Amino acid sequence: MKLRLSLQTRLVLITGMAAMLAVIVALLLSEWVENRWAEWSLALVIAFVATAFLVRWWSAPMVSLLRALSGSVASFRDGDFSFGIVHATDDELGDLVASHNELATVLREERQNLFQRELLLDTVIQNTPVAMVLTEPRGHVVYGNLAARQLFNSGRRLEGLLFDEVMAELPQSLRDALDQGGDRLFTVSGETEDDTYHLARRGFRLNGRPHELYLFRRLTAELSRQEVxxxxxxxxxxxxxxxxxxxxxxxxxxxxxxxxxxxxxxxxxxxxxxxxxxxxxxxxxxxxxxxxxKLPTPRLEQVDWMPFLQHLRSHYDFALDGEALATPGRFDPAQLQQALINLLKNAHESGTDPADVTLTLRRASGGVRIDVADRGPGMSDAVLANALVPFYSTKRSGTGLGLALAREIVEAHGGRIGLSNRDGGGLAVSLFLPQA
Missing domain, CATH: 1.10.287 (Helix Hairpins)
Known part of the structure; x- marks a missing residue:
């Protein structure tokens, strides 16, 4: 059985050998040197030199080992886990080297597993029909999958481009969906048919910096099946x-x-x-x-906003967020009132406090935007994707016509409608009406 000597035991042995050497030298010098102080001084000098030589000889492998460990740890910091260290002695340093080599093995295996998972994840992301775009704080694209490249840049790479510049070349409805924030549905007009998309955006921190992830899901086929x-x-x-x-x-x-x-x-x-x-x-x-x-064509006329809103409040109460616009709007008052009544009715039936039902009226680029918001439970992604489809309803006694009729009215005015869940809970329905 091999004897195991600790570092402490070896240091004690070297110190003991130095002390014994000093005594032996003193005894040998006692025959030639008559002055006892000179005898012991010379013996101590010889013992000190011998001790320094022994300690240097004994610690040289440890110094080399510590330098090797320092270099290996630096390699670990740089992501290189291929280094291993050999140390034959059976002591504490041998245990440290064994633990170091085990750590290197575990890190290599973890990185290999991580690489395999990343490869699988990248394969899934690249082949998913959902367009994914990841942007860094300054707005540059750091990642875009195959669907995103095809949707936004004719199949070319998006990495390194400013996302705002990429969006500037895209349809107005898509840019409006991004400007409004949150999750929402929007429609892009094509040469043969209109495509409906669901936009989801999420913010998170990556490597200590805030990033934003955009997910664009095409819902045209799903909505067509739902319409049938x-x-x-x-x-x-x-x-x-x-x-x-x-x-x-x-x-x-x-x-x-x-x-x-x-x-x-x-x-x-x-x-x-x-x-x-x-x-x-x-x-x-x-x-x-x-x-x-049989929704008739809207009969557009100049309408003052304050009387219109006061008459609307007689049907369903709401809190006006901000002030009514001084400039009259141009729309069919009966049809727009019906659309807003449907939205306010849904807001009051969402389970929210009536005081939390708000209507916001503000000027937008090229028109007017009306937001009806509540603090109810909001909508799941599945309900958001189908909420505007005629006859789709999650209520037992619902007809599924309220939001669909509002959509028909707004689109007949040349506008558009969007739904999004609010931060902190609740739903916001946004109407955009173009104004001459």
Missing amino acids: ASWKKVIRVISHEINNSLGPIASLAHSGQELLRRGDSERMQRVFATIEERARHLDRFIGGYASFA
Whole structure:
């Protein structure tokens, strides 16, 4: 079994050897030197020189090892984990070297695993249909995947370019979505069809510096499928309502014939009243859907904002954020009022405190922007993606026409609508109306 000597034991042995050497030299000198002080002084000098030589000889491998460790740690700091150190002695330094080599092995394996994960992640990101753009604090693009290059730069690299300069060449609706901030839907007009996108943006710190990640997801195909499903749903709903009304009407008509034959006029009046009530219900139901399908062309006129907002407040209360614009707007007051009533109704039904329902009116580039905001639970990404689709509703008794009708009205005015979740909770619906 190999004997293990610690560094402390070895140092004690060297010190003991030096002391023994001093005693031996003193005994040898006692035969030639008569002065005892000179004898011991000479013995101590010889012992000191011998001790210095022994310590230097003994510590030379340790000094070399410490220099090697220092260089290896510097390599670790630079990301190079390929270095290993050999030390044969069985002592504390040997344990340190073994731990160092184990650390290097673990770091090499971790970096290899990290490299494999990064390679997998990059493969997934590059092949995802979601366009991803990462920007640094000064606005330069530090990463853009394949979908982003195809969407924004004709397939060319985006890294190093200013994101604002890249966006300057893109459609106005996309730039407006970026300027408004938050998550939102927007539509880009194409040569053959319009494409709908969902924009999500997130800020985080990377290497101690703030960065922003933009995600653009094309939802045209999903929305088309949802529209087909919505039309099937509305057909089922209309068929159900018509059958629920026509069935009783047919039955009551048969009963009326029998009562007429008997001459029972009193019961006949109740039959006719019931038939009238069912017919009116069916008329109101069909009229609600017809109003969406037959939205007339807006009749634009000059409208003062303050009286318009005061009349709107008589339907649903809200807090006006800021002041009304002094310059009149140009829009169809009846249609815009209907759109805003739908938005305010949704805000009040979101579960928010009525005092937190706000309406903001301000001038935007080339038009006027109206924001209706609440402090409710907001919308999930799935609901945001479908909220403007006709007949799509998350409410049990909802028709799914409120936001869709508001969208139709705003787009008929040449404007656009956007939805986004608010910081701190709640939903904001933004209407943009172009002004001459």
